[in-house]
Amino acid sequence: MKTLVLGASGATGKLLVEQLLSMGHEVKVIVRPTATIIDTWKNKKKISIIEANISEVSVEEMRDYLSDCQSVASCLGHNITMKGMFGKPRRLVADAVELACKAIEQNASDTPVKFVLMNTTGNRNRDLNESIAFGEKLLIGLIRLLVPPQVDNENAADFLRVNIGQKHKQIEWVAVRPDSLIDNDKVSEYELYASPIRSILFSPGKTSRINVANFMSRLIAEKDLWTKWKGQMPVIYNKEE
Numbered sequence: 607m608k609t610l611v612l613g614a615s616g617a618t619g620k621l622l623v624e625q626l627l628s629m630g631h632e633v634k635v636i637v638r639p640t641a642t643i644i645d646t647w648k649n650k651k652k653i654s655i656i657e658a659n660i661s662e663v664s665v666e667e668m669r670d671y672l673s674d675c676q677s678v679a680s681c682l683g684h685n686i687t688m689k690g691m692f693g694k695p696r697r698l699v700a701d702a703v704e705l706a707c708k709a710i711e712q713n714a715s716d717t718p719v720k721f722v723l724m725n726t727t728g729n730r731n732r733d734l735n736e737s738i739a740f741g742e743k744l745l746i747g748l749i750r751l752l753v754p755p756q757v758d759n760e761n762a763a764d765f766l767r768v769n770i771g772q773k774h775k776q777i778e779w780v781a782v783r784p785d786s787l788i789d790n791d792k793v794s795e796y797e798l799y800a801s802p803i804r805s806i807l808f809s810p811g812k813t814s815r816i817n818v819a820n821f822m823s824r825l826i827a828e829k830d831l832w833t834k835w836k837g838q839m840p841v842i843y844n845k846e847e
């Protein structure tokens with residue numbers, strides 16, 4: 607099993623790569639030439655590193671990168687800097703999702719490719735009736751206006767939900783929605799829900815990045831887990847003690 611990981615140099619992406627490798631999977635990563643990557647990756651047989659800026663990768667190049675991959679995972683996200691939040695590319699995640707999907711369609715494999723997208727509880731699954739309080743709706747509308755990455759995350763998941771949908775022959779997908787991200791050294795117990803069970807703005811839950819990585823890698827590896835969540839946007843919270 608080989609997975610292409612986008613955003614592999616990020617805080618969650620690194621953990622996802624490590625978890626896939628520890629399962630014995632092969633991994634291909636596309637990282638910016640400026641990215642810091644873990645030294646040991648450079649000597650590992652099971653990982654291939656492509657240095658490229660995802661926003662400049664053509665469909666043809668992506669088609670080649672994906673030609674031997676059975677799954678794609680994206681942990682891409684805008685850097686928390688003025689340039690990352692408000693500069694270009696505004697559609698970093700959405701465009702990368704579209705690019706990978708186009709490339710998968712062109713490769714036209716007989717077996718559907720799995721796409722696991724790291725998304726956010728700040729985004730609703732509009733296939734479900736996810737109601738939120740009026741005040742929260744207002745605030746999210748404001749965030750959408752003022753913080754471009756919010757719209758990018760929404761567009762990325764919407765592309766999978768609406769354009770790829772539930773019956774695509776070559777692509778199956780899951781958009782994983784963590785709540786407030788925290789760092790922990792070890793995987794701990796976590797809970798999964800089809801929709802948020804807490805207010806994302808007024809009583810957010812916590813989700814360890816390592817738990818997100820664990821769930822994403824298990825989705826890729828475990829057939830039953832994939833069948834349970836495919837075409838959905840599961841929310842992941844750390845289990846409260």
Ligand SMILES: NC(=O)c1ccc[n+]([C@@H]2O[C@H](COP(=O)([O-])OP(=O)(O)OC[C@H]3O[C@@H](n4cnc5c(N)ncnc54)[C@H](OP(=O)(O)O)[C@@H]3O)[C@@H](O)[C@H]2O)c1
Pocket residue numbers: 612613614615616617618619637638640641642659660661681682683684685686690694695698724725726727755759783784785786787815
């Ligand atoms: N913060 C939260 O509480 C929260 C909650 C739920 C969901 N999320 C979502 O989860 C995402 C991932 O979180 P994280 O903490 O793992 O993110 P992160 O550490 O900031 O990683 C972001 C990844 O995206 C890459 N990237 C950023 N800008 C890029 C560009 N212009 N071109 C190419 N690659 C680019 C980074 O590459 P470089 O290493 O080269 O910069 C890195 O690999 C967030 O961005 C957000 O959308 C966040």
